[in-house]
Amino acid sequence: MTTRRRFLEMGAGGLAIPAVSSLSLPAWAGKVWQPDELPEGAVAQGLLEALPGKVPLIKRSYRPPNFETPVDYLRDVITPNNAFFVRYHLSGVPTVDAKTWRLKVGGDAAGSALELDFDSLRRDFVAQEIVAVCQCSGNRRGMFSPHVQGVEWGVGAMGNARWKGARLRDILARAGVKKEAIEVAFNGADTAPLPATPDFVKSIPVDIAMGENTLVAWEMNGKPLPHWNGFPARLVVPGWTGTYWVKHLTDVEVRSKPLGGFWMNPAYRVPAGKFPAADPFRTQATAANTPITDIVVNSLVTSLRDGQRFHAGQVIDVAGIAWDGGRGIRRVDVSVDSGRSWQAAELGRDLGRFSFRAFSLKFKADRKGPAVVMVKATNNRGDTQVPELIFNPAGYHHNVIPRIMIEVA
Ligand SMILES: Nc1nc2c(c(=O)[nH]1)N[C@H]1C(S)=C(S)[C@@H](COP(=O)(O)O)O[C@H]1N2
Ligand SMILES: [Mo]
Numbered sequence: 001m002t003t004r005r006r007f008l009e010m011g012a013g014g015l016a017i018p019a020v021s022s023l024s025l026p027a028w029a030g031k032v033w034q035p036d037e038l039p040e041g042a043v044a045q046g047l048l049e050a051l052p053g054k055v056p057l058i059k060r061s062y063r064p065p066n067f068e069t070p071v072d073y074l075r076d077v078i079t080p081n082n083a084f085f086v087r088y089h090l091s092g093v094p095t096v097d098a099k100t101w102r103l104k105v106g107g108d109a110a111g112s113a114l115e116l117d118f119d120s121l122r123r124d125f126v127a128q129e130i131v132a133v134c135q136c137s138g139n140r141r142g143m144f145s146p147h148v149q150g151v152e153w154g155v156g157a158m159g160n161a162r163w164k165g166a167r168l169r170d171i172l173a174r175a176g177v178k179k180e181a182i183e184v185a186f187n188g189a190d191t192a193p194l195p196a197t198p199d200f201v202k203s204i205p206v207d208i209a210m211g212e213n214t215l216v217a218w219e220m221n222g223k224p225l226p227h228w229n230g231f232p233a234r235l236v237v238p239g240w241t242g243t244y245w246v247k248h249l250t251d252v253e254v255r256s257k258p259l260g261g262f263w264m265n266p267a268y269r270v271p272a273g274k275f276p277a278a279d280p281f282r283t284q285a286t287a288a289n290t291p292i293t294d295i296v297v298n299s300l301v302t303s304l305r306d307g308q309r310f311h312a313g314q315v316i317d318v319a320g321i322a323w324d325g326g327r328g329i330r331r332v333d334v335s336v337d338s339g340r341s342w343q344a345a346e347l348g349r350d351l352g353r354f355s356f357r358a359f360s361l362k363f364k365a366d367r368k369g370p371a372v373v374m375v376k377a378t379n380n381r382g383d384t385q386v387p388e389l390i391f392n393p394a395g396y397h398h399n400v401i402p403r404i405m406i407e408v409a
C-alpha cells in the first residue's frame with residue numbers, strides 16, 4: 001500500500017490556533033492536513049475550521065457537522081473539550097435551553113412514566129465519574145482499502161474525557177423496569193431537516209443500560225457539556241462505540257421489543273462472525289449481521305510522522321495512546337525493525353479500563369537508512385490489533401497494526 005502524508009499550504013492564510021497545554025503551536029497550524037497511512041486519494045483534504053467554542057478541527061462535512069480532532073490534541077490522555085470531535089447525522093443541531101429541557105422516561109416495559117428537569121437530574125441521583133473513550137464506529141474509515149462509503153474519517157473521530165452524571169440504572173429504577181424489558185432506547189433533541197430522513201434513535205441491551213458504568217452525563221472534564229457534544233445531557237456508554245452515546249438526550253424508552261428504524265438496521269451493523277470478541281447484542285442480531293457494540297483494542301502513535309527524518313544516534317520516542325472496549329490495556333509492544341523483534345513499551349498512568357492509556361518506548365537510532373516502526377496493543381483478555389484489515393462494508397473497527405516509515409540519516 002502506498003502510504004504518505006501530505007501537508008499543503010492553505011490559501012486562506014493563517015488560522016488562529018489557541019495554545020494547548022503542554023504543546024507549542026501545533027505543526028498543522030495553517031495547513032491542510034491529511035491523516036497518516038492513507039491509500040493514495042482515499043480522503044479528500046480535511047480543512048481546519050473552527051465551530052463556535054471549538055479550536056479549529058478537521059472538517060469532514062459542514063451540514064451535518066462532522067469535525068475530527070487533529071492528532072496533536074490526542075497526545076494528552078484527556079482530550080480537551082474545545083478540541084473534542086463532533087459528529088452528527090442530522091443537520092438540525094438543536095440549541096437546548098437547560099431551563100426548559102426535560103428528560104422523559106417511559107416505554108411499554110417501564111413501570112411508570114417519569115419526567116426530570118436539569119436540576120432534579122443533578123440533585124436527585126448520586127453523581128458518578130468515569131473516564132471513557134468516545135470513539136465513532138467509523139473512525140479511520142478513510143483508511144479503508146478498498147474504499148467504503150461514509151464520512152471519511154482519519155484517526156481523530158475519538159476522544160477521551162472524564163464524564164460526570166447520574167447512573168442510568170438509578171433513573172430507570174425510579175421509573176421501574178419490568179421483567180419483559182429487553183432494550184432501552186434513546187432519542188435526542190436533534191431533528192431531520194426533511195421528513196424523509198429518519199430521526200436518530202438508538203437502543204442498547206437492557207443489561208448494558210442497567211450496568212454500573214452507563215451514565216446520563218452533564219459534565220465533561222469538570223465543565224458543562226459543550227453544545228456540540230450534547231448539552232445539557234448525553235448518554236455515556238463506556239466501552240461501546242460513539243453511536244450509542246446519544247447527545248441532547250430527551251427521551252428514554254424501556255422496551256419489550258427490539259427497536260427498529262434506519263439507525264439500528266441497516267446502519268451501524270457488522271457482518272456476523274467477523275468480530276467474534278465483540279459484546280453480543282442478541283435482541284438485534286440477524287443471521288447476516290449484528291449491531292456494532294464494543295470498541296476493538298487499538299493504539300495511535302502521536303509522536304512520529306510517516307516519513308519523519310532523524311539523525312543517527314538520536315533517541316526516538318515512539319509514544320502515543322492505547323485503548324479498548326473496557327478490558328483495559330495489558331501491554332503495548334513496539335517494533336522498530338518491521339516486526340522482526342518487539343519490545344514492551346512503558347505504560348502511563350491508569351485512569352481506568354475505559355480510558356486512553358499513554359505508552360512510550362525510547363530507542364537510539366544507530367542504524368542508518370529507512371526503518372519501519374510498528375505498534376501493537378493488547379488488552380487484558382489477550383485481544384490484539386490485527387495485522388490485516390478486517391474488511392466490512394460500513395468501514396468500522398479499523399485497528400490494523402500501523403507501519404510508520406522513518407528515515408535515519
Ligand atoms: N443526538 C445525537 N446524538 C449522537 C449522534 C447524533 O447524530 N445525534 N451521533 C452519535 C455518534 S455516531 C457519535 S460517534 C457520537 C459522537 O459524539 P461527539 O459528537 O460528542 O464527539 O455521538 C453520538 N450521539
Ligand atoms: Mo459515530
